[in-house]
Amino acid sequence: MKGIRRLLAAVLATLAVSVSPVPVLAAAQAPIHFADLNWESGSLITDILRIIVEKGYGLPTDTLPGTTITLETALANNDIQVIGEEWAGRSPVWVKAEAEGKVVSLGDTVKGATEGWWVPEYVIKGDPAKGIKPMAPDLRSVSDLPKYKDVFKDPEAPTKGRFLNSPIGWTSEVVNKQKLKAYGLDDSFVNFRSGSGAALDAEISSSIRRGKPVLFYYWSPTPLLGRFKLIQLQEPPFDAEAWKTLTDADNPNPQPTRSLPSKLSIGVSTPFKKQYPQIAEFFAKVDFPIDPLNKALADMSEKHTAPRQAAEAFMKAHPDVWQAWVPKDVADKVAAELK
Numbered sequence: 345m346k347g348i349r350r351l352l353a354a355v356l357a358t359l360a361v362s363v364s365p366v367p368v369l370a371a372a373q374a375p376i377h378f379a380d381l382n383w384e385s386g387s388l389i390t391d392i393l394r395i396i397v398e399k400g401y402g403l404p405t406d407t408l409p410g411t412t413i414t415l416e417t418a419l420a421n422n423d424i425q426v427i428g429e430e431w432a433g434r435s436p437v438w439v440k441a442e443a444e445g446k447v448v449s450l451g452d453t454v455k456g457a458t459e460g461w462w463v464p465e466y467v468i469k470g471d472p473a474k475g476i477k478p479m480a481p482d483l484r485s486v487s488d489l490p491k492y493k494d495v496f497k498d499p500e501a502p503t504k505g506r507f508l509n510s511p512i513g514w515t516s517e518v519v520n521k522q523k524l525k526a527y528g529l530d531d532s533f534v535n536f537r538s539g540s541g542a543a544l545d546a547e548i549s550s551s552i553r554r555g556k557p558v559l560f561y562y563w564s565p566t567p568l569l570g571r572f573k574l575i576q577l578q579e580p581p582f583d584a585e586a587w588k589t590l591t592d593a594d595n596p597n598p599q600p601t602r603s604l605p606s607k608l609s610i611g612v613s614t615p616f617k618k619q620y621p622q623i624a625e626f627f628a629k630v631d632f633p634i635d636p637l638n639k640a641l642a643d644m645s646e647k648h649t650a651p652r653q654a655a656e657a658f659m660k661a662h663p664d665v666w667q668a669w670v671p672k673d674v675a676d677k678v679a680a681e682l683k
Contacts, residue, residue: 376397412514413515427611457608486579490532501534505534507529508538516603545568629668
């Protein structure tokens with residue numbers, strides 16, 4: 345009997361040793377969930393951040409898809425932990441979550457970023473080399489658009505012009521829809537939504553290659569702004585109260601204003617910031633020079649390079665950029681993996 349008891353005790357002790365570390369190990373290896381952003385700069389920046397977190401800090405990561413609004417909601421609930429390119433302060437979802445202390449924006453990651461309404465340069469100035477004459481020579485501002493609606497004629501509604509809105513599910517989709525009303529353009533222009541960022545790019549690029557007029561919403565950093573000569577139309581000065589009416593899809597009387605001044609940050613959940621202060625410190629130092637970033641995005645788009653591959657290429661070409669964000673021992677680990 346004593347032998348059986350000793351045997352049972354030994355078995356239980358072995359099980360205790362082998363089983364007890366498992367929950368701790370599983371918790372330690374739980375991946376950090378990044379937002380799977382569906383536009384070029386967002387996907388490139390996300391993969392650069394993931395590479396540094398994985399290779400430099402030894403932490404696993406993955407991505408979860410969604411629209412801007414659903415991802416911001418997920419961040420507020422800590423269902424995801426990081427949004428690599430967050431246009432902070434734009435959507436009501438973000439503003440509410442930030443006010444409640446659920447999310448934090450870290451850093452000023454891309455200085456010189458902008459968004460607005462654009463046309464190809466040849467629409468205003470012409471392009472003698474391609475035999476294109478100016479189509480809207482006096483177009484400077486959104487207030488000039490009514491007299492040029494025929495220039496941007498919508499093939500499905502020929503009595504109106506066509507305005508290409510942002511990808512579906514973005515805060516800017518709501519803002520642009522409300523701007524059409526606020527600028528008095530909803531009766532003269534069709535609010536056309538291509539669907540995805542790729543579809544919007546294809547529509548714009550096709551028009552420009554054929555020398556056709558096109559009016560569209562766009563933003564930087566992007567490959568498109570690095571590839572074509574474009575002119576941004578003037579809008580009324582920014583007004584904070586008017587901006588609130590543009591972000592509210594149900595506001596029946598939106599007021600005219602240009603968009604909130606752009607500040608790109610890395611959005612994180614508050615629990616993540618507390619759990620990984622060293623990563624939060626790294627995120628706060630991220631700063632992408634816009635010209636090399638736009639060039640990398642143009643190369644990525646033209647060569648159809650996968651975001652992870654493009655991220656590695658950017659990091660190899662610009663070690664001085666990302667190594668300034670992290671301690672030397674972290675930078676050395678990442679550099680060794682990139683060779």
